Structures are given as structure tokens and as C-alpha cells.
Amino acid sequence: MSASQDCIFCKIIAGEIPCYKLYEDDATFAFMDINPANDGHALVIPKDHAKDVHAVSDDSISRTVITAKKIATAVEKSISPTGINLVQCNGPAAGQSVFHFHMHVLPRREGDELKLNWGLKPGDMDAIGKLADKIKSNL
Ligand code: AMP
Ligand code: ZN
Numbered sequence: 001m002s003a004s005q006d007c008i009f010c011k012i013i014a015g016e017i018p019c020y021k022l023y024e025d026d027a028t029f030a031f032m033d034i035n036p037a038n039d040g041h042a043l044v045i046p047k048d049h050a051k052d053v054h055a056v057s058d059d060s061i062s063r064t065v066i067t068a069k070k071i072a073t074a075v076e077k078s079i080s081p082t083g084i085n086l087v088q089c090n091g092p093a094a095g096q097s098v099f100h101f102h103m104h105v106l107p108r109r110e111g112d113e114l115k116l117n118w119g120l121k122p123g124d125m126d127a128i129g130k131l132a133d134k135i136k137s138n139l
Contacts, residue, residue, distance in 0.1 A: 002048055012029070019034075020032035030045075030067055033104070034125070036123045040078065040081065042071050043104060044064055046063060051100065052091065052099065061101070071135070074138040079107060079134070081108055081109060084107055086106070087104040087116075094116075094117075
């Protein structure tokens with residue numbers, strides 16, 4: 001399992017930076033996004049560091065998609081959004097800001113007007129923590 005020393009997501013996996021963890025297995029890790037585009041916004045990452053879709057191994061991306069499905073199901077049960085996007089960005093023009101491959105599990109509401117490249121706005125940490133507990137209870 002390779003890690004990159006200056007990668008924020010590798011540090012989250014290693015427990016060096018705190019997060020609202022949702023799930024972990026031998027190959028993947030899931031946690032809450034701290035700049036949620038909507039309530040319940042979560043991220044799923046492979047443990048093996050790879051910067052984007054071009055670099056990630058077939059095994060890592062497969063396992064990440066399987067975990068994203070698990071998290072999406074728990075989000076659905078937890079907050080009953082009217083839709084969920086699984087989003088994945090590669091390169092700055094595509095909105096990638098963290099260069100460790102990740103999938104967004106992004107709950108949607110009718111009329112939320114979310115667009116690709118939705119921007120980063122800090123969330124309420126207490127609210128994020130409560131949503132993390134709710135989603136975990138549905139895993
Ligand atoms: P992207 O813009 O697709 O690269 O997505 C990176 C995501 O990581 C953004 O939605 C950020 O809000 C999120 N993010 C960055 N740092 C952290 C962190 N320390 N904990 C949780 N989410 C983070
Ligand atoms: Zn990394």
C-alpha cells in the first residue's frame with residue numbers, strides 16, 4: 001500500500017489528520033467532506049495513493065466503486081435525498097483540488113442548483129458529525 005508524504009488524504013487514512021470516518025476496509029476508506037456541497041456529502045478513497053483516474057489501479061478503482069455504493073446506500077437510508085451523484089474529478093479544470101483519487105457521494109435535492117465545480121464552503125462541524133453518526137448507523 002503506497003502513501004504520499006504530502007497528501008492530505010493519505011494523512012487522513014494514517015490518522016494523522018482528523019476526519020469523520022464512516023467506513024474502512026483493507027483497500028478503501030470513507031469519510032465526510034468538510035466542505036459539503038449538500039448535507040451528507042461523503043468521500044470514498046482507495047488506501048493505495050494514486051493521484052487520479054489515470055494512475056489508480058484497476059483493483060483500487062473497483063474496490064472504491066464498491067465502497068461508494070455501500071456509502072450511497074447508507075446515505076439514502078439516512079437522509080432520503082431525492083437523488084445522489086457519484087462524482088469523480090481529474091485535473092484542475094475538472095475541479096480536482098486533492099490529488100489522491102476519490103469519489104464524491106453527493107446527495108441531491110430538487111432545485112439545489114448544484115453544478116459541477118461547486119466550490120468549497122466550510123461546513124458546520126457539529127452537523128457533519130451528527131450526519132456521520134446517522135450514516136454509520138445505516139452501514
Ligand atoms: P475535489 O475537488 O474533487 O478534488 O474534491 C476534494 C474534496 O476534498 C473537496 O470536496 C474538499 O472539501 C474535500 N476535503 C479537502 N480536505 C478535506 C479534509 N481534511 N477532510 C474532509 N474533506 C476534505
Ligand atoms: Zn494520498
